[in-house]
Amino acid sequence: MPVALRLRLSRCLPLSRSRPRLRIIVMGLIATTCAGCATYAPLPLDNMLGASVARLSVPASSMPTRPLARHRFDASNGLDVTEVAMLAVANNPQLKVKRDALGIARAQAFAAGLLPDPQISAGMDFPTSTGPGQTRAFNAGLSEDIGALLTRSARTTAARAHGRQINLELLWAEWQTIARARLLFDQMRSTRAQVHLLQREQQALLPLGKHIHLALVHGNLTYTEANSGLNALADVRRQLADAMRAHRHANHVLHLLLGLSPQVALHLVGAPWHAVPDTAQVRHALASLPKRRPDLLALQAGYAAQEAHLRGAILAQFPAITLGFNRARDTSNVYTSGFSIGITLPLFNRNRGNIAIARATRQQLHDAYAARLLATRSDIDRLQHDLTALDRQIKTQTRHAQQLNAARSAAMHAWHANQLDWPTYLAIRGNALSADLQLIALHRQRATQAIALTTLLGGDWNTSGGAHAMSRTTSNASSTTP
Numbered sequence: 007m008p009v010a011l012r013l014r015l016s017r018c019l020p021l022s023r024s025r026p027r028l029r030i031i032v033m034g035l036i037a038t039t040c041a042g043c044a045t046y047a048p049l050p051l052d053n054m055l056g057a058s059v060a061r062l063s064v065p066a067s068s069m070p071t072r073p074l075a076r077h078r079f080d081a082s083n084g085l086d087v088t089e090v091a092m093l094a095v096a097n098n099p100q101l102k103v104k105r106d107a108l109g110i111a112r113a114q115a116f117a118a119g120l121l122p123d124p125q126i127s128a129g130m131d132f133p134t135s136t137g138p139g140q141t142r143a144f145n146a147g148l149s150e151d152i153g154a155l156l157t158r159s160a161r162t163t164a165a166r167a168h169g170r171q172i173n174l175e176l177l178w179a180e181w182q183t184i185a186r187a188r189l190l191f192d193q194m195r196s197t198r199a200q201v202h203l204l205q206r207e208q209q210a211l212l213p214l215g216k217h218i219h220l221a222l223v224h225g226n227l228t229y230t231e232a233n234s235g236l237n238a239l240a241d242v243r244r245q246l247a248d249a250m251r252a253h254r255h256a257n258h259v260l261h262l263l264l265g266l267s268p269q270v271a272l273h274l275v276g277a278p279w280h281a282v283p284d285t286a287q288v289r290h291a292l293a294s295l296p297k298r299r300p301d302l303l304a305l306q307a308g309y310a311a312q313e314a315h316l317r318g319a320i321l322a323q324f325p326a327i328t329l330g331f332n333r334a335r336d337t338s339n340v341y342t343s344g345f346s347i348g349i350t351l352p353l354f355n356r357n358r359g360n361i362a363i364a365r366a367t368r369q370q371l372h373d374a375y376a377a378r379l380l381a382t383r384s385d386i387d388r389l390q391h392d393l394t395a396l397d398r399q400i401k402t403q404t405r406h407a408q409q410l411n412a413a414r415s416a417a418m419h420a421w422h423a424n425q426l427d428w429p430t431y432l433a434i435r436g437n438a439l440s441a442d443l444q445l446i447a448l449h450r451q452r453a454t455q456a457i458a459l460t461t462l463l464g465g466d467w468n469t470s471g472g473a474h475a476m477s478r479t480t481s482n483a484s485s486t487t488p
Contacts, residue, residue, distance in 0.1 A: 059085070059270060064096040070180040084275035087191045090264070094187040095180050097265035104176045111165075111172040118165035122154055133337040143337050160318030167311035174304035181300065183263070185461040189454060190260040192278040196450040197253035200443060204246040207439050208239070210418075214428060215239045238432045242439070282456045283463060288390060291463040296379065299464035305375040312371050316364040323357040325350045382462055389459040396452045403445050410438035 064079040069092055077088045085093065095101065131143035218235040261268050283291065296302050417434040420426035 059093070059266065059272065062093065062097060064089075064092045066092070069095060070177055071184065074184070084273040086274075086276035087188055087279045090191050090260075090274070091184040091187040093264050094183050098183050098263060099265050101176070101179060101183060102265075104172075104179050108169070108172045108176055111169040115162070115165035115169045118161040119158065121158070131337060139339055140337050141339060156324070157318045157321050160314045160321060164311045164314035164318065167307050167314060171304045171307035171311060174300045174307060178300035178304060181461055181464075185457050186263060187260075188279040188457050190256055190263060191274060192450060192453045192457075193256040194253065194260060194274055195278050196446050197249055197256055199446055200249040201246065201253055203439070203442055203446070204242055204249055207435070208242050208246060210435070211239045211242060211432075214432070217428070234429055235432055238436060245443075278453060279457065280453065281460070282393065283460060285390075288386065288459075288463065292383065292386065295382065295464055299382075299462075302375070302378065302382070302464075305371070305378060309368070309371045309375060312364065312368045316361070316368055319357060319360045319364045323352070323361065325352050386459065386462050389455050389462070392455050393452065393459065396448060396455065400445070400448050400452060403441065403448055407438070407441040407445050410434070410441045414438040 059081045062081070066075050066077060066079060069075040069077075074088060074092050074095070077092065079089055079092050081089065081093075130145070133140045133142070214235065257272070258268065260272065261270065264272075266272075291298075296306075413434050417426055417431050421428065421431040
């Protein structure tokens with residue numbers, strides 16, 4: 007409840023003397039008020055998208071992680087996995103919207119610290135009857151609501167904590183965008199490898215398909231006997247079409263993530279991101295996880311903001327007090343001085359509803375933080391076990407694929423030398439192709455799990471110094487005052 011202190015000054019002056027002074031006061035107040043006014047400027051909508059990657063500039067100093075901040079962005083020779091992540095952070099449309107939300111939070115923190123503008127009032131009384139000693143009465147008043155002073159500290163604290171929360175949520179969104187860029191880069195590479203593998207297989211099966219077709223034409227084979235050969239080529243073509251469609255889809259999603267027009271050509275170079283933290287690095291990261299990971303720090307900032315909201319609600323329960331002073335002279339030339347005081351009786355409301363809402367909200371945020379922390383630790387443990395299992399599976403599958411590739415090469419020479427029947431040859435080729443495709447899928451699955459693990463650990467990790475390759479200081483982000 008606001009507490010108002012109203013100071014009112016009244017003076018009774020003759021009209022001829024008061025009018026020039028009043029005009030000067032009013033004009034001065036108008037000039038002072040207009041001097042601090044904001045101005046309007048239109049901001050037209052932009053319907054153009056980036057037409058070329060070469061025209062985009064990505065300042066390394068604005069990157070949210072140290073590995074990205076140390077990498078020079080140069081799109082002239084293609085984009086490697088780090089440059090793709092840098093471009094995603096700098097140009098992603100959703101991140102731009104989140105940065106605008108950070109600007110709103112900073113403006114709200116600025117507004118929360120402002121006090122209400124004072125109010126000035128003026129009036130004049132004219133006697134309706136004539137008589138000795140009567141004169142015109144003039145009064146002026148200046149008032150200011152000082153009730154906002156009681157809750158100003160809680161409001162500004164809450165607004166600043168909310169600004170830190172938005173800033174940390176933006177940083178977490180940038181980290182997730184980096185992870186998504188790495189995933190899409192790996193997906194583009196793996197689908198392209200599948201396309202090349204299936205195209206090579208299709209070219210290898212075309213002579214066999216012609217052989218089977220001629221045998222059918224000359225009656226040397228029945229359709230039942232040729233069924234497996236015809237189906238083998240059709241199955242490869244189907245898988246090739248699926249792989250090409252997956253590659254186009256990944257390309258579309260990557261363009262969207264980078265904020266680029268679909269017509270912009272992307273030339274990806276280099277190996278995909280593959281760093282994985284070891285057990286010691288995971289243990290070290292878990293020990294300090296609540297102090298580093300932006301989403302956990304954002305939840306902490308949101309909890310601090312709600313604490314301030316609760317304190318403000320408790321302060322607002324005290325009764326509103328109105329205190330006034332007056333000095334006046336009436337039309338009969340009688341001066342009076344006095345004061346008035348008004349107190350709201352706290353019988354029914356007492357701000358109890360807002361206090362209850364603030365307490366319940368604080369409890370919800372408290373439990374949400376505990377749930378996020380528990381889920382994070384559980385996910386990290388699961389990903390560690392999944393990566394260990396995938397490493398074993400990849401080793402086994404690599405040996406199996408190598409054996410089948412050797413068998414395929416031997417079978418191809420035997421078939422060309424008419425020492426092997428074509429159904430056996432097709433079976434060997436089909437098994438080798440399945441093993442190669444499965445190995446590509448396992449590598450992609452491992453990359454997905456590794457990227458998810460490093461993101462959940464709250465930093466970029468590598469074998470040489472991952473424990474020190476943290477993000478753009480989350481401590482600075484968490485302590486930023488809008």
